[in-house]
Amino acid sequence: MVQADARRIHAPEAEHGVKNPYLIGAKVYLRPLEPEDAVPLSAWLNDPAVGEIMGIRRPSHEESARRFLAKSAKDPRQVGFGIALRRDDRLVGTTVLHHISHQRRSAALGVAVGAPAVRGRGVGTEAVRLLLGYAFETLNLNRVWLHVVASNEAARRVYANLGFVHEGTLREEAWSAGRYENVLVMGLLRGEWEARSGR
Amino acid sequence: MNRPFRVGRTVYLRSIGREDTADYQAWMNDVDVWRHLQFNRPVTREEESRFVERAMAMDDPAEINFAIVRRRGDLLLGATGLHGIDMVRRSAGFGIQIGRKAEWGKGYGTEASALVVDYAFRDLNLNRVWLHVFEFNERGIRAYERIGFKREAVLRQECFRDGRYYDVHVMGILRREWSRRTRAASTRRKRSTG
Numbered sequence: 001m002v003q004a005d006a007r008r009i010h011a012p013e014a015e016h017g018v019k020n021p022y023l024i025g026a027k028v029y030l031r032p033l034e035p036e037d038a039v040p041l042s043a044w045l046n047d048p049a050v051g052e053i054m055g056i057r058r059p060s061h062e063e064s065a066r067r068f069l070a071k072s073a074k075d076p077r078q079v080g081f082g083i084a085l086r087r088d089d090r091l092v093g094t095t096v097l098h099h100i101s102h103q104r105r106s107a108a109l110g111v112a113v114g115a116p117a118v119r120g121r122g123v124g125t126e127a128v129r130l131l132l133g134y135a136f137e138t139l140n141l142n143r144v145w146l147h148v149v150a151s152n153e154a155a156r157r158v159y160a161n162l163g164f165v166h167e168g169t170l171r172e173e174a175w176s177a178g179r180y181e182n183v184l185v186m187g188l189l190r191g192e193w194e195a196r197s198g199r
Numbered sequence: 200m201n202r203p204f205r206v207g208r209t210v211y212l213r214s215i216g217r218e219d220t221a222d223y224q225a226w227m228n229d230v231d232v233w234r235h236l237q238f239n240r241p242v243t244r245e246e247e248s249r250f251v252e253r254a255m256a257m258d259d260p261a262e263i264n265f266a267i268v269r270r271r272g273d274l275l276l277g278a279t280g281l282h283g284i285d286m287v288r289r290s291a292g293f294g295i296q297i298g299r300k301a302e303w304g305k306g307y308g309t310e311a312s313a314l315v316v317d318y319a320f321r322d323l324n325l326n327r328v329w330l331h332v333f334e335f336n337e338r339g340i341r342a343y344e345r346i347g348f349k350r351e352a353v354l355r356q357e358c359f360r361d362g363r364y365y366d367v368h369v370m371g372i373l374r375r376e377w378s379r380r381t382r383a384a385s386t387r388r389k390r391s392t393g
């Protein structure tokens with residue numbers, strides 16, 4: 001008894017022995033988001049690079065992040081995942097399909113790799129590739145689209161590498177770091193995805 | 200005129216009222232109208248009433264709705280408004296439906312849209328107004344181009360109608376483009392009168 005309690009205090013991670021990998025890649029896997037993920041999420045949301053793209057311009061607290069997760073989980077038009085590293089099961093970001101429409105078989109995609117130290121190592125690319133597989137092959141969607149601020153070179157690169165097509169530019173649709181910025185609309189159709197993944 | 204809010208030459212905008220519910224419900228169930236909108240379910244009286252009550256309450260800061268009324272005969276034509284109003288980005292989405300089909304193609308949609316865009320820039324201090332329109336809606340696209348909206352993006356296959364996919368056009372207008380147009384128009388007016 002005493003032993004178990006001690007372990008709980010010193011290694012809170014060990015409590016969540018089951019990590020529930022749902023979609024598994026080479027470096028990362030996507031798993032369901034849990035209430036306790038509000039702790040890292042809240043820290044990421046305080047980074048303007050993440051908070052601004054989600055339209056949140058207020059300081060985040062664990063409690064607001066928890067409510068945000070609970071609300072998202074209840075919305076039938078979204079499916080959100082945590083991005084975890086296979087190496088150590090650490091949660092490093094989130095990725096989500098939102099605005100899912102079954103009538104036009106379309107959804108929007110969002111991704112954030114939270115800790116800046118983890119960016120630029122292929123995590124975002126692999127997470128989005130897993131989510132696209134889910135969108136087209138599991139949900140039977142026809143189109144996945146997204147908005148990206150023109151100056152976000154890393155994100156544009158990830159999407160272009162995965163085959164997204166630049167469909168147009170919304171002039172001055174973003175307000176970022178004290179100025180208006182253009183927003184690119186990018187889209188990927190099922191046929192384009194299948195051609196690339198060799199189906 | 201009843202509760203006029205912004206008045207044009209042939210139409211005016213006013214707040215939506217309960218008296219509009221029956222017409223709106225009929226129009227939202229008319230396939231010639233809803234095939235141009237991202238709307239795929241029949242609309243019950245209760246659902247339409249909910250929209251009307253929300254519009255009357257005017258308590259959602261992200262949305263403003265108006266009734267469009269023809270001045271001659273004080274005839275209700277449809278509804279228009281702004282949604283997704285974001286006061287940080289100073290951007291809003293625009294929408295319009297003229298449900299009274301006999302009145303299509305007479306310039307009312309163009310004039311009502313111009314009243315809303317003018318309101319967005321001059322009263323709400325917005326910087327950008329955007330809209331989505333299906334590729335086959337030639338009447339709408341023509342009306343928006345006349346006002347000065349520019350095509351910014353083509354969302355491929357974002358619309359499904361009559362058993363196939365269609366593209367959706369995103370059109371946008373910026374405040375500086377609108378003030379340039381209204382300045383040019385008032386110069387023209389002064390020249391012709393002076």
Ligand SMILES: CC(C)(COP(=O)(O)OP(=O)(O)OC[C@H]1O[C@@H](n2cnc3c(N)ncnc32)[C@H](O)[C@@H]1OP(=O)(O)O)[C@@H](O)C(=O)NCCC(=O)NCCS
Pocket residue numbers: 049050053111112113114118119120121122123124125126147148149152153154155157158161
């Ligand atoms: C955008 C984001 C998800 C990308 O994830 P990531 O794990 O860093 O991305 P990857 O390592 O898989 O790929 C990054 C790509 O951008 C390139 N890149 C990185 N920084 C860049 C820069 N400043 N300029 C140009 N290219 C850059 C990398 O070289 C790589 O391309 P490559 O594979 O062709 O070499 C991540 O940076 C992030 O979360 N940023 C903050 C939130 C955000 O912007 N989300 C997206 C909103 S649309």
Ligand SMILES: CC(C)(COP(=O)(O)OP(=O)(O)OC[C@H]1O[C@@H](n2cnc3c(N)ncnc32)[C@H](O)[C@@H]1OP(=O)(O)O)[C@@H](O)C(=O)NCCC(=O)NCCS
Pocket residue numbers: 231232235236277295296297298302303304305306307308309310331332333336337338339341342345
């Ligand atoms: C779209 C709508 C608002 C336009 O309003 P309207 O009063 O009918 O349009 P207007 O008369 O002001 O302008 C229509 C323009 O299209 C032109 N036009 C009319 N019918 C046309 C057709 N079949 N093909 C191409 N152009 C056409 C007109 O000549 C006019 O252009 P002009 O001023 O250069 O002559 C209205 O028709 C409507 O509500 N339709 C149903 C719902 C809808 O489509 N809502 C908008 C969704 S984005």
